[in-house]
Amino acid sequence: MGDTPAKIRLDKWLWHARFFKTRSLSAKLVSSGHVRVNSQKALKPAHAVTAGDVLTFAQGSEIRVVRITGIGARRGPATEAQTLYEDLTPPREAPELHRRSGPRPTKKDRRDMTAFRDDNS
Numbered sequence: 001m002g003d004t005p006a007k008i009r010l011d012k013w014l015w016h017a018r019f020f021k022t023r024s025l026s027a028k029l030v031s032s033g034h035v036r037v038n039s040q041k042a043l044k045p046a047h048a049v050t051a052g053d054v055l056t057f058a059q060g061s062e063i064r065v066v067r068i069t070g071i072g073a074r075r076g077p078a079t080e081a082q083t084l085y086e087d088l089t090p091p092r093e094a095p096e097l098h099r100r101s102g103p104r105p106t107k108k109d110r111r112d113m114t115a116f117r118d119d120n121s
Contacts, residue, residue: 006050006071007048007049007050007071008048008049008050008071008072009045009046009047009048009049010026010030010035010037010042010044010045010046010047010048010049010055011023011026011027011030011045011046012026013049013068013071013072013084014026014029014030014035014055014057015075016072016074016075016076016081016084017066017072017081017084017085018075018078018081019057019059019064020059026045027045029057029058030042030043030044030045030047031043031044031045034057034058035055035056035057036055036056036057037049037053037054037055038053038054039054039056049068050068050071051068051069051070051071052067052068053067053068054066054067054068054088055067055068062089062092063089064087064089065087065088065089065090066085066086066087066088066089067085067086067088068084068085069083069084069085069086070083070084070085071084072084
């Protein structure tokens with residue numbers, strides 16, 4: 001009885017791996033056709049998944065790609081849940097910051113700019 005099953009429902013695995021707060025949220029995502037298992041759309045929450053399957057799904061504003069490495073017998077703590085998958089999601093690029101070229105204006109430069117604006121108004 002201590003053996004973990006070789007297959008598990010897709011919605012249950014997503015919940016066990018702590019990608020979603022409730023099982024019904026994960027089932028809703030699968031039912032709406034937003035989860036792919038090995039590049040094939042999974043339309044039923046009861047779709048069976050095993051170790052080695054690659055899942056692609058949206059989580060918040062990110063697209064996650066994970067490979068299942070374990071099935072898990074329960075929804076345990078986050079550290080235990082992280083052992084159930086290998087994250088294949090490509091790293092996001094940091095947004096570029098818009099920087100001005102050159103040094104900041106000095107107090108005198110600011111006074112001159114203000115005087116220039118006041119003269120031209």
